Amino acid sequence: MADQGPAPSPVPCAETLARIRQDIGDCQRCKLWRQRRHIVFGQGDPRARLVFVGEGPGFDEDRQGEPFVGAAGQLLTKIIQAMGLSREQVYICNIIKCHPPGNRNPEADEIAACLPFLKRQLAVIAPDCICALGAVAARTLLETDLPISKLRGRFHQVQGIVVMPTFHPAYLLRNPEQKRAVWEDIQQIMVRLGLPRPSRGQSRPPTGATPG
Numbered sequence: 001m002a003d004q005g006p007a008p009s010p011v012p013c014a015e016t017l018a019r020i021r022q023d024i025g026d027c028q029r030c031k032l033w034r035q036r037r038h039i040v041f042g043q044g045d046p047r048a049r050l051v052f053v054g055e056g057p058g059f060d061e062d063r064q065g066e067p068f069v070g071a072a073g074q075l076l077t078k079i080i081q082a083m084g085l086s087r088e089q090v091y092i093c094n095i096i097k098c099h100p101p102g103n104r105n106p107e108a109d110e111i112a113a114c115l116p117f118l119k120r121q122l123a124v125i126a127p128d129c130i131c132a133l134g135a136v137a138a139r140t141l142l143e144t145d146l147p148i149s150k151l152r153g154r155f156h157q158v159q160g161i162v163v164m165p166t167f168h169p170a171y172l173l174r175n176p177e178q179k180r181a182v183w184e185d186i187q188q189i190m191v192r193l194g195l196p197r198p199s200r201g202q203s204r205p206p207t208g209a210t211p212g
């Protein structure tokens with residue numbers, strides 16, 4: 001038989017969300033592993049055009065292992081539905097994947113340990129737009145200390161993907177008067193994604209969902 005030359009070098013393993021989850025394993029890269037019940041990896045369409053990134057799992061998310069399932073999550077679900085989408089059509093994840101005790105903000109070392117996995121998730125999903133929910137998500141993704149009030153309302157770029165920061169749904173629960181601002185940010189995303197405007201030319205947000 002003719003000499004076929006050296007064996008081809010192995011094809012590098014294709015990056016997938018499953019592979020990233022496997023790499024995270026039973027993570028102990030930061031101190032949050034000690035008190036967590038579940039690693040909250042992310043949920044939704046791996047080919048989503050829109051990814052929502054929150055701060056970190058709360059109590060309910062830690063219990064259930066899924067992002068945004070508590071009170072803030074219910075509001076996020078309504079916002080997604082007001083866009084004419086379902087949770088299954090987008091992807092939802094967080095800056096960190098383990099619940100910080102007492103719902104405190106994630107600390108720098110926790111973010112540093114977790115962020116590489118989120119970046120890999122975003123690279124695999126390659127959405128057309130990321131919606132950063134709240135100051136921690138926006139400031140971490142955009143590598144800035146600017147307040148969320150200065151960041152929201154306009155598009156930024158990260159990893160070649162456009163990012164729209166907006167207020168966190170938990171903040172909206174405490175400050176419902178900011179729902180209109182969020183709805184304006186969301187409508188900018190809808191235009192960017194070419195999503196049809198909700199019927200009745202809804203410049204007003206749907207009751208109970210966004211601004212109410």
Ligand code: URA
Nearest residue numbers: 054055056057067068
């Ligand atoms: N708040 C977040 O930032 N993320 C969640 O998953 C739930 C609440």
